[in-house]
Amino acid sequence: MIGIARMAAESSRLEAKKQVEYFEIASRSILNRTKPNMPFRWTINPYRGCEFGCRYCYARYTHEYMGLDDALDFEQKIYAKAAGAEILRRELRRIPQSDPIAIGTATDPYQPAERRFGRTRAILEVFARERGRRLSLVTKSDLVTRDIELLREVARRNVLSVNVTITTLDESLARLLEPRAPRPELRLEAVRKLAAAGLVVGVYPNPILPLITDSEHSLDQLAGAARAAGAQYLGGGALFLMPSAQKVFFPFLQRHFPALEPRYRERYGENAYLRGEYPGLVRERVARVRKRHGLGAGPADYRPELWREEPQQGLLALD
Numbered sequence: 001m002i003g004i005a006r007m008a009a010e011s012s013r014l015e016a017k018k019q020v021e022y023f024e025i026a027s028r029s030i031l032n033r034t035k036p037n038m039p040f041r042w043t044i045n046p047y048r049g050c051e052f053g054c055r056y057c058y059a060r061y062t063h064e065y066m067g068l069d070d071a072l073d074f075e076q077k078i079y080a081k082a083a084g085a086e087i088l089r090r091e092l093r094r095i096p097q098s099d100p101i102a103i104g105t106a107t108d109p110y111q112p113a114e115r116r117f118g119r120t121r122a123i124l125e126v127f128a129r130e131r132g133r134r135l136s137l138v139t140k141s142d143l144v145t146r147d148i149e150l151l152r153e154v155a156r157r158n159v160l161s162v163n164v165t166i167t168t169l170d171e172s173l174a175r176l177l178e179p180r181a182p183r184p185e186l187r188l189e190a191v192r193k194l195a196a197a198g199l200v201v202g203v204y205p206n207p208i209l210p211l212i213t214d215s216e217h218s219l220d221q222l223a224g225a226a227r228a229a230g231a232q233y234l235g236g237g238a239l240f241l242m243p244s245a246q247k248v249f250f251p252f253l254q255r256h257f258p259a260l261e262p263r264y265r266e267r268y269g270e271n272a273y274l275r276g277e278y279p280g281l282v283r284e285r286v287a288r289v290r291k292r293h294g295l296g297a298g299p300a301d302y303r304p305e306l307w308r309e310e311p312q313q314g315l316l317a318l319d
């Protein structure tokens with residue numbers, strides 16, 4: 001059994017609710033290094049698994065690593081990482097202050113488990129004592145507004161952007177695609193509150209689903225609503241489908257969009273990433289709606305009130 005599978009098997013149960021069970025899993029590390037081509041150097045995911053159960057979720061493979069079922073268990077066996085704040089404090093001492101860190105890249109940091117176990121909040125409390133870090137956080141949950149005061153403190157000392165994912169404004173489509181995630185209107189309301197609190201906030205319609213959420217009209221509506229709510233920027237990229245995500249997404253298409261299923265199989269069956277002209281067309285479409293609504297492509301840099309420059313190596317050497 002590999003290390004993470006053994007740790008999952010040894011995890012003590014925190015609580016069981018309906019079909020969802022919560023576990024506490026020991027972690028050796030909280031900061032995960034990314035591949036060099038990513039816009040951030042490190043990621044933090046306080047939970048493994050995610051109750052929101054988005055049909056396209058790419059992170060399902062993480063449960064496969066633990067020897068669990070990547071379809072059902074991913075949504076029903078949620079693992080909260082133990083001692084995340086202590087480990088983070090220790091690990092931060094070893095990495096350059098300028099390294100960008102992203103929270104919630106694999107699983108949602110404000111999924112329902114956070115209401116009970118507060119692992120994301122504990123991580124933010126660590127950053128509220130740091131200075132000069134470059135941080136971002138991504139979520140599709142309005143629970144993020146619970147931590148507005150804490151996020152403001154983090155943003156006073158570090159560069160922070162909050163990215164809210166809204167794939168569509170169509171409530172019934174969102175319910176199909178993301179069955180247990182907060183409604184799009186609640187996410188927009190979260191954008192409003194975060195922006196009103198002076199935080200840097202953007203909206204990501206990710207993943208953009210070919211022939212489902214990719215029309216110019218749908219993206220345009222979303223951009224307009226994001227702008228009206230106070231978002232500063234709009235991102236967006238086409239869906240990629242890892243094999244573990246295909247196992248859930250293809251049957252979902254078969255049931256709800258039967259005409260699309262063979263087309264998706266044909267395009268994604270061989271490769272998780274779309275090839276050809278489509279990714280470029282989507283990028284152009286997003287760029288057009290972004291421009292139309294006066295949104296940026298990413299968070300504008302700002303200098304936090306309590307910023308601290310990273311000490312220069314040369315000066316350190318003189319100490």
Ligand code: SF4
Nearest residue numbers: 050053054057107108
């Ligand atoms: S919110 Fe994110 S992590 Fe959770 S199921 Fe949806 S895509 Fe996956």
